[in-house]
Amino acid sequence: MGALVVFYVVRTELIFLFINDNVWPESQTPQRAYAFNHILVVFLIGIYDVALATTIKLTAGWVFDRKRIENLQAIQLKTELQFLKAQIQPHFFFNTLNNLYALTLEKSPQAPEVVLKLSEIMEYVLYDAKEPKVKLLNEIIYIQNYIDLERLRYGNRLSVQVNIQGNIEDHMITPLLFLPFIENCFKHGAIENNELNVLIAFEVTQKNVLIFSVINNYNVGTQNKKKHGIGNENVLRRLELLYRDNFTLVIKTEEQNYIVTLSIQL
Numbered sequence: 001m002g003a004l005v006v007f008y009v010v011r012t013e014l015i016f017l018f019i020n021d022n023v024w025p026e027s028q029t030p031q032r033a034y035a036f037n038h039i040l041v042v043f044l045i046g047i048y049d050v051a052l053a054t055t056i057k058l059t060a061g062w063v064f065d066r067k068r069i070e071n072l073q074a075i076q077l078k079t080e081l082q083f084l085k086a087q088i089q090p091h092f093f094f095n096t097l098n099n100l101y102a103l104t105l106e107k108s109p110q111a112p113e114v115v116l117k118l119s120e121i122m123e124y125v126l127y128d129a130k131e132p133k134v135k136l137l138n139e140i141i142y143i144q145n146y147i148d149l150e151r152l153r154y155g156n157r158l159s160v161q162v163n164i165q166g167n168i169e170d171h172m173i174t175p176l177l178f179l180p181f182i183e184n185c186f187k188h189g190a191i192e193n194n195e196l197n198v199l200i201a202f203e204v205t206q207k208n209v210l211i212f213s214v215i216n217n218y219n220v221g222t223q224n225k226k227k228h229g230i231g232n233e234n235v236l237r238r239l240e241l242l243y244r245d246n247f248t249l250v251i252k253t254e255e256q257n258y259i260v261t262l263s264i265q266l
Contacts, residue, residue, distance in 0.1 A: 096121070096146075099153045110152045117149050125176070133172035136210070140168065140202060143178060147200075150186050159197045166204030171266050174242055178212055180235050181260045185216040188258070208266045218258045239264075 096118055103111045124142045128134050140162075147160050185198045196216060203211045232251065239247050239262075246265040253259065 093118075093122075096149060099149060103153065114149055114152055117145050117152075121145050121149075129175035131175065134175045136168045136171045136173045136202070136204075139173055139175060139178065140164065143182060143200070146179060146182065147198075154196065157195050159195060161199050163199070163201040163203075165202070166206075168202060168204055171204060171208070171210065173210065173264070173266070174238065177235060177238065178214075178262075180232065181212075181214050181262075184232070184258070184260075185214060188218050204266070210264045210266050212260075212262045212264075214260045216258050217256055218253075 096114075100111065100114050100118065103114055121142065124138070124145075128138060144162065147162070151158055151160065182198075182200065185196065194217075199213075199215045201211070201213045205211065236249060239249060243264055248261075248263045250261045251259070
């Protein structure tokens with residue numbers, strides 16, 4: 001209230017001294033200063049000006065805060081994705097080095113080929129997989145190299161079939177997204193006393209939907225054991241962060257087959 005009184009006095013006196021004797025030039029008839037009607041109009045103008053200035057200030061502050069929050073969320077998202085991706089790489093190399101160690105104990109002639117395959121995989125992980133998106137074809141080649149390593153280890157006990165349908169060459173995908181599902185085939189599959197049969201499929205539909213599926217037979221006993229590591233939870237979290245509602249993930253078992261189906265809108 002005091003501010004409005006000061007505003008009225010200053011405005012009236014400045015108009016009277018520097019502009020016109022008529023302190024209310026907007027009126028159709030001359031008006032005296034400090035008359036009730038004049039005071040009321042100036043107060044209303046002051047309230048309007050204050051409200052307008054306050055609205056502009058609050059709006060600007062809201063926009064600034066919203067942008068700041070969005071930037072913080074983007075930084076947090078990027079940091080979390082980097083953390084999740086970093087979890088996958090040591091996990092994979094740890095398993096592969098264990099495989100290589102087993103071959104060296106057996107003095108297997110396949111050990112040099114494992115080292116070569118491992119170097120190709122490391123090159124992909126250290127360079128290509130740093131990008132937010134990679135070519136789908138390169139990701140499939142990376143997975144094929146991993147399968148080749150497992151094939152060298154398990155020999156005739158392993159049967160893997162990879163089916164590819166649709167145009168995969170023109171599409172990009174988040175790197176290191178499918179490998180945990182494929183690793184699970186070898187961690188929990190029926191490989192100890194029986195053959196391990198794995199069917200992997202990549203299909204890009206005409207609506208640019210990527211359908212990835214992997215099916216493997218498994219030992220029932222391994223499903224009841226506590227699972228260590230990152231596995232499916234890691235992939236699910238990355239999918240939620242990157243694709244939100246543009247994916248579906250279904251994991252189920254049917255007649256001692258473990259089935260994973262992942263659909264992503266590209």
